[in-house]
Amino acid sequence: MLLVFSDYLRKIIVQGRSSKSTKVGDIMTEENKLITVKPETRVLKAMQLMTDKRIRHIPVISGTEMMGMVSIGDVVRAVVSEHKEELNRLNAYIQGGY
Structure with missing residues (x-):
């Protein structure tokens, strides 16, 4: 609850x-x-849960222990960072830097 x-x-x-x-x-x-997630839960899964349930924070639980709390801001930063890394890889590939 x-x-x-x-x-x-x-x-x-x-x-x-x-x-x-x-x-x-x-x-x-x-x-x-x-609503909780496990430490191994993927970022996009957490984002989907938070969006579907209209919540801004989600506890990270391992067994019976709370490991931390993830905010929607944390999730958005992780997704943006992942997209930046992918853009950098694609730019390097296009420019022949691979």
Whole structure:
């Protein structure tokens, strides 16, 4: 389950609850399942998940341990870097630098 900002607004602020005394489990939306990736997940797969689920951050889980968090910015930078490398290889090939 994932706590989303709309859950916080509707279930904490609007209902007059206190953030300090309310358990996260009490306000999480049931239909929101935690979306994760593994360290070996390909960047484009993570990007597709993030796009499909409309999320900006995705936890990286190995077994039961959280290894890190990937943002959509991280994913975009990786894709742009990969495309730049490919363009450089193609330019080198065209110019006879291979």
